[in-house]
Amino acid sequence: MGVDIYRATPTPNPSPQGGGERVSSQLRHASGRGVRVKSGLWVAAYLRRCQVAGSAAVLRRRGAEDAGAIFIKVSRLDGTADLFGPAPQSAFEDARPSDRAFVACLAAQPAPETDAEAFIARQLKFDPDIWVIEVEDRAGRHFIDTLVG
Numbered sequence: 412m413g414v415d416i417y418r419a420t421p422t423p424n425p426s427p428q429g430g431g432e433r434v435s436s437q438l439r440h441a442s443g444r445g446v447r448v449k450s451g452l453w454v455a456a457y458l459r460r461c462q463v464a465g466s467a468a469v470l471r472r473r474g475a476e477d478a479g480a481i482f483i484k485v486s487r488l489d490g491t492a493d494l495f496g497p498a499p500q501s502a503f504e505d506a507r508p509s510d511r512a513f514v515a516c517l518a519a520q521p522a523p524e525t526d527a528e529a530f531i532a533r534q535l536k537f538d539p540d541i542w543v544i545e546v547e548d549r550a551g552r553h554f555i556d557t558l559v560g
Contacts, residue, residue: 451476453511454542457483460554467547475540482534483513484527485546485553491521493551494530498559512557521551 454470461468474480485493498512516530534541546553 447478447511449477450474450479450481450542454481454544457544457554461546461548464552464554466552466554469545470542471545472535472541472543474542479540479542480534480538481511481513481542481544482516482531483544483546483553483555484531485548485551486524487521487551488547488549490524492524492527493517493520493553494522494527495553495555495558496534498557510557512559513555514559 451473458468458470471484480497482497483495485495487493494516495513496516498514517526531543
């Protein structure tokens with residue numbers, strides 16, 4: 412019986428969105444293949460990153476600990492919001508298949524908060540294991556490293 416050894420990918424570069432070090436969602440197995448970080452751990456690191464940057468961020472809904480889809484709503488505190496969700500698997504880069512990539516969920520960003528809430532409600536009907544994070548940031552900073560599209 413072998414022992415699996417994992418090491419974190421170093422992330423010394425600050426995010427272009429500001430707010431400290433980036434949240435890495437990738438571990439490397441000793442064999443060199445990528446391993447995706449569990450959703451619960453990624454969410455905890457993301458919440459901390461937002462707090463360090465001075466934005467209020469709360470976990471509104473806890474999803475499946477290992478692999479629940481994560482949705483991030485960024486409230487601009489003026490009645491509008493941006494909403495980001497998991498990118499389709501086909502949008503991932505071949506070189507970094509274990510990173511978490513996000514896409515804008517609504518056609519117009521920012522959109523009325525009611526549109527963002529309606530989208531989240533539809534997703535909950537489809538998949539009750541989703542995570543929902545809400546960030547309050549007047550500038551609309553999302554603190555997401557990999558945004559596709």
